[in-house]
Amino acid sequence: MRVPMEGLPERVTIYEVGPRDGLQNEKTIVPVADKAEFVVRLADAGLRTIETTSFVHPAWVPQLADAEDLLGALPRSPSARYPALVPNERGLDRALANGVTEIAVFASATESFARRNLNRTVEESLAMFAPVIERALADGLWVRAYVSMVCGDPWEGEVPIDRVVSVASRLAELGCSQISLGDTIGVGTPGQVTALIEAMVAAGIGAERLAVHFHDTYGQALANTLAALRAGVTTVDASAGGIGGCPYAESATGNLATEDLVWMLHGLGIETGVDLDRLVATSRWMAGRLGRPSPSRVVQALSPADDGGRTSTGAST
Template sequence: MMATALPGLPERVTIYEVGPRDGLQNEDTVLPAGVKAEFVTRLAGAGLRTIETTSFVHPKWVPQLADAEELLGLLPRSPGVRYPVLVPNERGLDRALALGATEIAIFGSATETFARRNLNRTVDESLAMFAPVVDRARAQGLWVRAYVSMVCGDPWEGEVPVEQVVSVASRMMDMGCSQLSLGDTIGVGTPGQVTALIRAITDAGIGTDRLAVHFHDTYGQALANTLAALQAGVTIVDASAGGLGGCPYAESATGNLATEDLVWMLDGLGVETGVDLRELVSTSRWMAGRLGRPSPSRVVQALSPGSEQS
């Protein structure tokens, strides 16, 4: 592919791979820990350097990730690769610390309805729950990411006011988090909305160097929204290998932005990622076989045997 750059884009983008956690948590098939460990290892082999590996949420709520301890015990660590894990509360933090985690993420909501459905708490109550988690994690030298979900729309509340998102995001970052991921959990956002949201976030004092974006492709807008975010100065993009995952608490949410589709676009723009696309496609095809269904990624489909592009 011949790369043709566009003005105003970064030279390099960091892909924050969420397939092993956000992707697999929404699959009906519960995979063995050994398969998950191989998945993470293959992703690292394809050049991904930040791979969110699992979640320490209670197994009752996300049985697909009930084997977090077993997985981390099996997982060989590749030099230069980061393996953050999601923790919902102090109990989850205790479990992560016991296994030597050095990077964690917390997951909040910009809306009251989703906070109650996802965390069984109000927004204020969920932030109060996160505060000691962040304090303890930072005191022990851990890196902490904050997710804010439903930043563009909520299936129960409709369009979410920008100032509401900024308020929750600022409160989470004021706890001491190092990075903020803005999640369009149901995929309703469009590029102008994304640009306005990022501008409002930066106006509130959270620089683009601390921002990431997390788009779902429900309405086919994930790549367009990503491009808008890059043009606004963001250089960290969440994506899921093979387009795995939706959200178990938001039924209208389809899969995350596929990592392959993102890499194809960035390669074409001359933006560096360090990812070997062919190796990544091979990994996602392998995982699709384990899940018993084809990958929804357009690039995986296009580069698979039997396609005109393969």
């Protein structure tokens, strides 16, 4: 049943991160053909923005060493966007050589995570991103920036809001069209999320320029998403089947499951353009490839009792 609530948007854009953020932490290498089929299935389910891969050095994230091969295997679609993460100028060179038209950079709000993830201080990482963003914009690319650890850090504890605003403001000034606020270890709660977004807006970064990226470590991802929607955000990151984590923060468990998000949004009468049945079938199929049940509650609820979300009985695309 669809029962709308006041103060929420009529439509939400889902920024699907399963193929990149979802699979990057998998120790068993997923074949390129399976990754490509995953992306195609997601697009067929109605997802229009699908972050496919990262041009990070293979030594850092072996799962994504096949970035060029994956992009070469994907059919180009006028209705689907395939952004890729780039860590530096070398990554940008590879992205441009492979026809990527939308990129993302990945910054940290804390020094500890910046050191572990980028081997740089926050200031050094921003200096590294500056020429990447400048060149990308000069080539007509759309640029998003992630800001991780916006609610808490496993080494530093609670992260002050003004520190997050400072990093986000620098990235906005560099020209990033969208800032995705990431609760990387899933410790945030709705009041904290509301205060963070209000602080962003007060600093001149409008809610229309923000996205949110929640992990569900403490079961708060949907509640935090609802708080973000009430604060004016209309772009939400999610991972099909709830797969993913972070290879540099062991306490970071799975992302918000796209199916769980769609169930809530559709129940609120919010349009997404996503066919939930096709999406669930896709996540069951990927769970089968990964050899374990999907952590998504909606996938589990809508899966046959004898498969636990591990296999798909839906038609392939």
